[in-house]
Amino acid sequence: GGAMTDPKGDRSKGPSEQDDPDLFTRIVDSDEKGVYVSGAKAHQTGCINSHWIILMPTIRLTQNDKEYAIVGAIPADVKGLTYIYGRQSCDTRVMEGGGDIDLGNAKFGGQEAMMILDRVFIPWDKLFMNGEFEFASMLVERFTCYHRRSYVCKTGLGDVLIGAAATIADYNGVPNVSHIKDKIIEMTHLNETIFAAGIASSHQGHKMKSGVYLNDDMLAQVCKHNVTRFPYEISRLAQDIAGGLMVTLPSEKDFRHPEAGPMLKKYLVGRKRVDVENRMR
Numbered sequence: 001g002g003a004m005t006d007p008k009g010d011r012s013k014g015p016s017e018q019d020d021p022d023l024f025t026r027i028v029d030s031d032e033k034g035v036y037v038s039g040a041k042a043h044q045t046g047c048i049n050s051h052w053i054i055l056m057p058t059i060r061l062t063q064n065d066k067e068y069a070i071v072g073a074i075p076a077d078v079k080g081l082t083y084i085y086g087r088q089s090c091d092t093r094v095m096e097g098g099g100d101i102d103l104g105n106a107k108f109g110g111q112e113a114m115m116i117l118d119r120v121f122i123p124w125d126k127l128f129m130n131g132e133f134e135f136a137s138m139l140v141e142r143f144t145c146y147h148r149r150s151y152v153c154k155t156g157l158g159d160v161l162i163g164a165a166a167t168i169a170d171y172n173g174v175p176n177v178s179h180i181k182d183k184i185i186e187m188t189h190l191n192e193t194i195f196a197a198g199i200a201s202s203h204q205g206h207k208m209k210s211g212v213y214l215n216d217d218m219l220a221q222v223c224k225h226n227v228t229r230f231p232y233e234i235s236r237l238a239q240d241i242a243g244g245l246m247v248t249l250p251s252e253k254d255f256r257h258p259e260a261g262p263m264l265k266k267y268l269v270g271r272k273r274v275d276v277e278n279r280m281r
Contacts (some may be wrong), residue, residue, distance in 0.1 A: 001044060001045075001046060001047040001050035001052070001053045001054065001076070002054050002056065002143065002147070002149060003041040003044055003053050003054060003056065004023075004041070004053050004057075004058050004059050004140070005041060005042050005043050005044075006023065006024040006025055006040065006041065006058045006059075006142060006210065007024075007040050007042050008022050008023060008024070008040065008058070008275060009023035009024075011194045012063055012227075013092045014059075014061075014062060014064070014186060015059075015061065015068040016062075016064040016065045016067075016068070017064075019259060021106075022038050022039050022040070022127040023039070023040075024038030024039055024057075024058070024068050024070045025037055025038070025040065025055055025068065025070065025222070025275060026038065026039055026067045026070065027067045027068075027070055027130075028067075029119070029130075030118060031244045032122055033121075033124070034122050034123040034124050034126075034127065034240075035070075035072070035121075035122050035124075035127060035130070036116055036119045036120065036121055036122075037055065037070060037072070037117055037119075037120050037122060038117050038119055039112060039117050040115060040116050041053075041055070041115040041117070042111060042114050042115075042118065043114075044112065044113050044115050045078065045110060045111075045112055046110060046111070047083065047113050047115060048076070048083055048113055049086070049111075049112060050076045051075070051077075052074065052075060052076060053071050053073070053074050053076055053081075053115070054071065054072070054073050055071065055072050055074065055117075055122075056070075056071050056129075056140075056143065057069055057070065057071070057135075057136040057139065057140065057142065058140065058202045059136070060136060060137035060140070061133035061134075061136040061137070061212065062133060065158075066131040066133050067131070068133075069129055069130070069131050069133040069135075069136050070127070070129055070130065070131075071127070071128040071129035071130055072122040072126055072128060072129075073122070073128075074120055074122055074173075077119055078121070079116060079120070079121070080117060080119050080120040080121070081116070081117055081118075081120055082115070082118070083113045083114070083115060083116075084113060084114040084116065085111065085113050085140070086112035086113055086114070088173060091174075092209040093251050093252075093253075095253060096137045096253045097253065098254075099252045099253075099256065100252075100281040101255075101277075101281055102252045104249055105207065110223070117144040117262065117273075118253055141217070142214065143219045144224075145214060145215060145217045146214075146215065146220075148219040148220040148221060148223055148224035148227075149198050149201040149202060149215045149219070149223055150198070151194070151198065151223055151224055151227040152194065152195055152197075152198025152199065154194060154227050154231055155191050155192070155194050155195040155198075156232070158187070158190075158191035158194070158231060158234055159191065159237065161187070161234060161238050162184065162187045162188055162191060162234070162238075164238065164242075165184065165187065165237070165238040166184055166239045166244060167184075167281055168241060168279070169184070169198060169241050170271075171270040171271060171274045171278065171279045172243070172270050172271065173270060173271035179245070180241055183237045183240060183241055185235050186233075186237060187234045187238065190230040190233055190234050191229065191230070191234060192230075193226060194223065194226045194227055194230055197219055197222045197223035197226055198219075198220075198223040199221075200216070200219050201216045201220045201223055202215045202216075202218035203272070204216035204219060204234075229244055246269070250264060250278065252280075255277070255280065264276070268280070273277075
């Protein structure tokens with residue numbers, strides 16, 4: 001896991017200017033074996049699934065921020081590290097025991113967490129930056145160059161959403177209606193535009209002195225910019241195609257209920273030969 005984003009506190013101030021010094025991850029102590037760090041990392045996608053976490057600075061640093069110029073590797077279960085798991089609006093449905101439909105991706109679903117570090121130990125051989133503040137901005141820029149290009153992965157989710165929208169249009173009996181087809185085409189156009197920028201960034205990459213390839217920075221930023229806009233329009237179009245049930249659909253527990261279930265199956269029917277449960281899924 002690449003842990004870069006700090007809570008940041010007052011965004012008008014740098015790390016060393018904050019009222020609380022822990023709002024950016026920093027070295028608080030050291031001994032002959034290594035260093036001890038405290039602070040927090042926010043928005044950590046997949047951190048609980050990781051074996052190792054790489055701590056990195058999140059912004060350009062100055063001479064006064066030397067204690068914050070740290071890059072180091074820690075095991076995901078290291079002493080002093082606490083995870084606060086992120087919550088989502090539909091989490092309670094997962095605990096209702098209705099079955100698997102409301103779980104979404106039951107086996108491989110993603111998650112976010114905040115990581116709190118309280119004197120976490122890093123041995124010297126796992127410390128890769130130690131006070132070299134002048135390299136922090138370059139590190140951030142190169143990390144984001146790779147990371148923002150990697151947002152091409154969002155197009156996989158887009159493919160699934162486009163397929164689901166086309167399927168529900170078929171279940172509703174309107175797959176050939178012109179405005180439905182136009183929306184599917186627009187969703188595909190937006191999704192492939194994201195994909196194109198990401199692939200182009202890699203194709204235009206160049207070899208560094210170390211032998212590592214760095215993808216094209218401008219196209220990586222374009223890929224990220226597309227991702228901050230297009231998936232929301234794709235989702236809006238999907239909701240337009242699917243209709244109000246996208247947000248008002250009863251839970252699976254309701255569908256399995258002996259009294260409510262038969263009523264829902266009667267009134268939430270689509271076209272002939274489409275099972276209501278398939279429509280729900």
